Amino acid sequence: xxxxxxxxxxxxxxxxxxxxxxxxxxxxxxxxxxxxxxxxxxxxxxxxxxxxxxxxxxxxxxxxxxxxxxxxxxxxxxxxxxxxxxxxxxxxxxxxxxxxxxxxxxxxxxxxxxxxxxxxxxxxxxxxxxxxxxxxxxxxxxxxxxxxxxxxxxxxxxxxxxxxxxxxxxxxxxxxxxxxxxxxxxxxxxxxxxxxxxxxxxxxxxxxxxxxxxxxxxxxxxxxxxxxxxxxxxxxxxxxxxxxxxxxxxxx
Amino acid sequence: xxxxxxxxxxxxxxxxxxxxxxxxxxxxxxxxxxxxxxxxxxxxxxxxxxxxxxxxxxxxxxxxxxxxxxxxxxxxxxxxxxxxxxxxxxxxxxxxxxxxxxxxxxxxxxxxxxxxxxxxxxxxxxxxxxxxxxxxxxxxxxxxxxxxxxxxxxxxxxxxxxxxxxxxxxxxxxxxxxxxxxxxxxxxxxxxxxxxxxxxxxxxxxxxxxxxxxxxxxxxxxxxxxxxxxxxxxxxxxxxxxxxxxxxxxxx
Amino acid sequence: xxxxxxxxxxxxxxxxxxxxxxxxxxxxxxxxxxxxxxxxxxxxxxxxxxxxxxxxxxxxxxxxxxxxxxxxxxxxxxxxxxxxxxxxxxxxxxxxxxxxxxxxxxxxxxxxxxxxxxxxxxxxxxxxxxxxxxxxxxxxxxxxxxxxxxxxxxxxxxxxxxxxxxxxxxxxxxxxxxxxxxxxxxxxxxxxxxxxxxxxxxxxxxxxxxxxxxxxxxxxxxxxxxxxxxxxxxxxxxxxxxxxxxxxxxxx
Numbered sequence: 001x002x003x004x005x006x007x008x009x010x011x012x013x014x015x016x017x018x019x020x021x022x023x024x025x026x027x028x029x030x031x032x033x034x035x036x037x038x039x040x041x042x043x044x045x046x047x048x049x050x051x052x053x054x055x056x057x058x059x060x061x062x063x064x065x066x067x068x069x070x071x072x073x074x075x076x077x078x079x080x081x082x083x084x085x086x087x088x089x090x091x092x093x094x095x096x097x098x099x100x101x102x103x104x105x106x107x108x109x110x111x112x113x114x115x116x117x118x119x120x121x122x123x124x125x126x127x128x129x130x131x132x133x134x135x136x137x138x139x140x141x142x143x144x145x146x147x148x149x150x151x152x153x154x155x156x157x158x159x160x161x162x163x164x165x166x167x168x169x170x171x172x173x174x175x176x177x178x179x180x181x182x183x184x185x186x187x188x189x190x191x192x193x194x195x196x197x198x199x200x201x202x203x204x205x206x207x208x209x210x211x212x213x214x215x216x217x218x219x220x221x222x223x224x225x226x227x228x229x230x231x232x233x234x235x236x237x238x239x240x241x242x243x244x245x246x247x248x249x250x251x252x
Numbered sequence: 253x254x255x256x257x258x259x260x261x262x263x264x265x266x267x268x269x270x271x272x273x274x275x276x277x278x279x280x281x282x283x284x285x286x287x288x289x290x291x292x293x294x295x296x297x298x299x300x301x302x303x304x305x306x307x308x309x310x311x312x313x314x315x316x317x318x319x320x321x322x323x324x325x326x327x328x329x330x331x332x333x334x335x336x337x338x339x340x341x342x343x344x345x346x347x348x349x350x351x352x353x354x355x356x357x358x359x360x361x362x363x364x365x366x367x368x369x370x371x372x373x374x375x376x377x378x379x380x381x382x383x384x385x386x387x388x389x390x391x392x393x394x395x396x397x398x399x400x401x402x403x404x405x406x407x408x409x410x411x412x413x414x415x416x417x418x419x420x421x422x423x424x425x426x427x428x429x430x431x432x433x434x435x436x437x438x439x440x441x442x443x444x445x446x447x448x449x450x451x452x453x454x455x456x457x458x459x460x461x462x463x464x465x466x467x468x469x470x471x472x473x474x475x476x477x478x479x480x481x482x483x484x485x486x487x488x489x490x491x492x493x494x495x496x497x498x499x500x501x502x503x504x
Numbered sequence: 505x506x507x508x509x510x511x512x513x514x515x516x517x518x519x520x521x522x523x524x525x526x527x528x529x530x531x532x533x534x535x536x537x538x539x540x541x542x543x544x545x546x547x548x549x550x551x552x553x554x555x556x557x558x559x560x561x562x563x564x565x566x567x568x569x570x571x572x573x574x575x576x577x578x579x580x581x582x583x584x585x586x587x588x589x590x591x592x593x594x595x596x597x598x599x600x601x602x603x604x605x606x607x608x609x610x611x612x613x614x615x616x617x618x619x620x621x622x623x624x625x626x627x628x629x630x631x632x633x634x635x636x637x638x639x640x641x642x643x644x645x646x647x648x649x650x651x652x653x654x655x656x657x658x659x660x661x662x663x664x665x666x667x668x669x670x671x672x673x674x675x676x677x678x679x680x681x682x683x684x685x686x687x688x689x690x691x692x693x694x695x696x697x698x699x700x701x702x703x704x705x706x707x708x709x710x711x712x713x714x715x716x717x718x719x720x721x722x723x724x725x726x727x728x729x730x731x732x733x734x735x736x737x738x739x740x741x742x743x744x745x746x747x748x749x750x751x752x753x754x755x756x
Contacts, residue, residue, distance in 0.1 A: 003307040003350055006342040007333055009300070023739035025535030031277030035305045048513070048748025049739045053539045055507040077748060081511055090510040098507055109750040138750030171750075173714075210425075235275035235301045244300025244329060246361040246390030246423075255559040255602055258594040259585055261552070283529030287557045462677075487527035487553045496552025496581060498613040498642030498675075 010222070010242040010252060016165065016204055018042035018227030019234055020172065023049045026060055036234035037068035042102070042132075042165075042204075042227070046172070047075040055098060062099035071130050072099075076106030084110050088120065092127055106134035108169060118161035125162045132204070133158045136169025140176040143169070148190050151178075152197045159202050168194070170206025170228055179205070186215045195220055213240055214247045222252050262474070262494040262504060268417065268456055270294035270479030271486055272424065275301045278312055288486035289320035294354070294384075294417075294456075294479070298424070299327040307350060314351035323382050324351075328358030336362050340372065344379055358386035360421060370413040377414045384456070385410045388421025392428040395421070400442050403430075404449045411454050420446070422458025422480055431457070438467045447472055465492055466499045474504050514726070514746040514756060520669065520708055522546035522731030523738055524676065527553045530564055540738035541572040546606070546636075546669075546708075546731070550676070551579040559602060566603035575634050576603075580610030588614050592624065596631055610638035612673060622665040629666045636708070637662045640673025644680040647673070652694050655682075656701045663706050672698070674710025674732055683709070690719045699724055717744055718751045726756050 017040040024032070043065050050058055065072045074095060082091035095103065103124045105117065112120070117133070124131040135154045137143040146154075155166045169178050176182040179191045194203070204225035207213050210233070216224050222241045229237055239245040243252045269292040276284070295317050302310055317324045326347060334343035347355065355376045357369065364372070369385070376383040387406045389395040398406075407418045421430050428434040431443045446455070456477035459465050462485070468476050474493045481489055491497040495504045521544040528536070547569050554562055569576045578599060586595035599607065607628045609621065616624070621637070628635040639658045641647035650658075659670045673682050680686040683695045698707070708729035711717050714737070720728050726745045733741055743749040747756045 001307055002303060002305070003310060004303045004330060004343075004346055006339055006346065007303070007330070008337060009303065009333065022736060023539050025539050027279070027531070027535040031279040034309065035275050035277050039304070046740070047750065048743045048746070051506060051508045051511070051513065051748060052543070052739050052742055052746075053506070055505055057538065058507060077750060077753060078508060078511070081513065081748075081753075085512055087510055091508075094508055094510065109753045138753075232274060235304050236298070238304055239300045239329075242300070242304075244303060244333075246299065246329060249329060249333070249361045249390075253559055254555060254557070255562060256555045256582060256598055258591055258598065259555070259582070260589060261555065261585065279531070283531040286561065287527050287529050291556070484526060487556050488550070490556055491552045491581075494552070494556075496555060496585075498551065498581060501581060501585070501613045501642075 009244060013223045013241045015223040015241070016041055016225040017229060017234070017237065018044055018204060019229045019231055020044055020046050021231060022046045023053065024231060026057055026064070029061055029064055032231055033064065033068055037070070039234050039238040040229065041070055043070050043072045044104070044227070045072070045074045047077040048081070050074045051078065059099050066101065071102040073102035073104050073132065074100060076104040076108055076134055079104060080106060080108070080110045083112065083120070088123070092124070096127070102130040102132060104132045104134060104167070105163070108134060108136060108138040114157065118157070121158065121161040121163050130164050131162065132165045132167055133163040134167040134169055136178050138171065143177055148193050152194055155194070155198045155203060159199065163202070165202055165204050165225070167227060168203065168205045170208060170212070172208055172228060174206070174208040174212055174228070180212065184209050184212065186212060186219070188219065191216070191219065200224070210236070213237055217241060217248060218251060222248070261496060265475050265493045267475040267493070268293055268477040269481060269486070269489065270296055270456060271481045271483055272296055272298050272460075273483060274298045275305065276483060278309055278316070281313055281316055284483055285316065285320055289322070291486050291490040292481065293322055295322050295324045296356070296479070297324070297326045299329040300333070302326045303330065311351050318353065323354040325354035325356050325384065326352060328356040328360055328386055331356060332358060332360070332362045335364065335372070340375070344376070348379070354382040354384060356384045356386060356419070357415070360386060360388060360390040366409065369410070373410065373413040373415050382416050383414065384417045384419055385415040386419040386421055388430050390423065395429055400445050404446055407446070407450045407455060411451065415454070417454055417456050417477070419479060420455065420457045422460060422464070424460055424480060426458070426460040426464055426480070432464065436461050436464065438464060438471070440471065443468070443471060452476070462488070465489055469493060469500060470503060474500070513748060517727050517745045519727040519745070520545055520729040521733060521738070521741065522548055522708060523733045523735055524548055524550050525735060526550045527557065528735060530561055530568070533565055533568055536735055537568065537572055541574070543738050543742040544733065545574055547574050547576045548608070548731070549576070549578045551581040552585070554578045555582065563603050570605065575606040577606035577608050577636065578604060580608040580612055580638055583608060584610060584612070584614045587616065587624070592627070596628070600631070606634040606636060608636045608638060608671070609667070612638060612640060612642040618661065621662070625662065625665040625667050634668050635666065636669045636671055637667040638671040638673055640682050642673075642675065647681055652697050656698055659698070659702045659707060663703065667706070669706055669708050669729070671731060672707065672709045674712060674716070676712055676732060678710070678712040678716055678732070684716065688713050688716065690716060690723070692723065695720070695723065704728070714740070717741055721745060721752060722755060726752070
């Protein structure tokens with residue numbers, strides 16, 4: 001039971017929050033979930049980290065996250081490696097065997113043409129995975145070549161292809177990528193332009209920095225889908241969504 | 253028993269150190285206290301985080317902190333919400349029921365006139381709580397409207413009203429607020445002016461960044477009261493206070 | 505057993521990685537090692553932190569790290585304090601008693617002439633400790649007075665004196681020190697100049713920031729010796745070394 005029930009505060013927000021696991025130990029996850037397990041529903045094992053530790057720990061962590069109804073997936077980097085090596089079937093088999101129940105389709109570090117991309121989204125859906133796809137390039141130079149209109153088109157194309165959620169790349173740093181400038185400030189025109197031309201319930205913004213979370217919540221809505229949240233900052237984000245921190249108190 | 257007893261180093265410092273708990277799990281706190289439980293005496297559950305997890309965990313964490321003689325309180329945000337909703341009695345009852353033994357009186361996100369403020373400090377004292385009050389506005393624009401003389405007056409007024417400790421707002425970021433500029437550097441003139449015109453044992457400076465801790469220790473004294481310390485940095489701060497780190501070694 | 509075995513990725517890298525322990529609890533270390541214990545081989549208890557907690561915890565942590573073949577040592581600050589107080593024998597006895605099996609010889613905060621320095625390296629070796637020595641001054645002003653040629657000479661002199669590994673100071677911040685400018689960017693000319701004129705297998709670069717790790721790996725080699733790695737970033741660094749993260753994928 002929660003405390004301070006006499007306060008009229010903003011209730012639970014119906015939204016998607018994706019947390020980044022950079023290689024947490026099992027017991028650390030267990031302890032963290034007792035506090036923040038109800039405040040996120042998507043968990044990404046960052047980039048290729050899940051190759052590097054014992055598969056029994058991965059299986060156990062997946063089960064633990066699922067017990068809180070949190071979907072788990074491994075970062076797009078492994079997917080891209082498998083695709084580049086023509087091992088997509090092996091990839092889907094492996095993540096199934098390890099107990100992941102979601103997939104990220106991305107081309108942040110490699111190139112995948114649009115037909116192939118649609119095919120892969122389809123395949124992932126047919127296999128029963130919750131399917132996320134990501135828009136953006138890890139390389140800032142390449143990423144900056146996208147126009148806002150191109151980003152909008154890519155998002156809508158992915159959704160037509162069957163993607164359950166399209167992620168706007170923000171990286172772990174939140175700097176010099178997508179809607180963020182080199183200081184991590186939000187480019188407001190790009191943000192609102194994308195927001196107004198895509199279905200908001202299917203777009204998730206990576207927003208690792210607190211100032212980004214605040215600005216997205218205040219500019220768009222407190223139920224905006226957010227991702228790449230640090231595992232220590234989950235409850236903090238929830239306080240922002242519910243007006244329980246100075247930055248958003250009285251402004252929602 | 254501690255190691256390296258043959259070294260002539262600076263002994264324990266008689267001071268106040270306030271740590272920020274952003275929503276730590278019980279077992280994380282337990283493990284952290286075995287190492288750093290002797291190096292702080294005040295614990296703040298950040299802003300509204302303590303609304304968001306099970307009250308049994310809050311009660312257990314409060315007991316655990318108290319077993320190390322650490323006073324606990326919930327961030328001023330909840331107090332401000334309760335005050336705004338005319339539910340101050342409910343608030344004091346609730347924190348008592350949950351096992352907090354200190355209170356923060358603040359108006360960082362709302363407005364409370366000075367009579368009411370004095371009244372609230374009084375009430376908190378009468379109820380037996382260790383009472384902290386905070387000077388500063390969460391909004392940088394509003395905060396910058398205070399002159400240094402106004403800050404000095406507010407501090408002394410709170411102390412006259414019975415406040416056990418007055419906190420100088422530094423936020424979690426330590427930037428663009430109070431005595432810190434937008435890069436987190438200390439505004440030295442403001443700092444020394446406040447220090448010289450207030451009772452140093454009753455003023456606690458929020459100083460989340462290491463450079464701020466170093467500068468406050470070297471400019472004022474190694475027993476300066478410091479707060480908003482990250483729970484991973486408690487021992488690090490103690491090494492600064494005792495000349496056991498390059499930044500202060502030989503300079504105290 | 506690791507997962508994703510069907511992928512042709514870069515295998516384990518034969519290198520040295522030094523992690524910074526700023527005062528971790530025993531259970532936190534235990535949990536962290538289940539995930540990342542195979543990806544580092546040197547552990548530094550930062551500066552004077554190990555004075556400040558119970559010696560039984562230090563002994564237990566040393567045993568735990570050693571069970572993963574990780575060598576442990578205490579930051580140079582304690583060594584410098586002992587040397588300044590003419591208590592070097594006591595120092596070596598004490599670290600032996602506490603179960604450290606490596607030593608850092610440094611003069612970052614004090615001055616030690618070159619004969620004495622060589623003597624101390626020698627003594628440490630004779631006593632059977634794995635011996636690291638560090639080049640650089642904690643004070644940015646003093647540190648900037650070294651020319652690159654002087655740094656090269658100091659490194660080679662230490663190696664001739666018997667040092668097993670020479671550390672290039674980067675501090676916890678990675679800013680305004682050694683090969684890093686005040687924003688933490690790598691000074692490439694200084695870096696390559698030092699690299700080309702010293703034995704690469706005996707030089708370890710403190711590189712606390714991710715951009716520094718990426719740049720050192722891409723500029724020098726993926727087996728470059730790196731240190732001051734945050735205990736939460738060990739697996740992340742290993743993904744960089746093995747091309748499992750966007751920053752280095754396809755570039756090694």
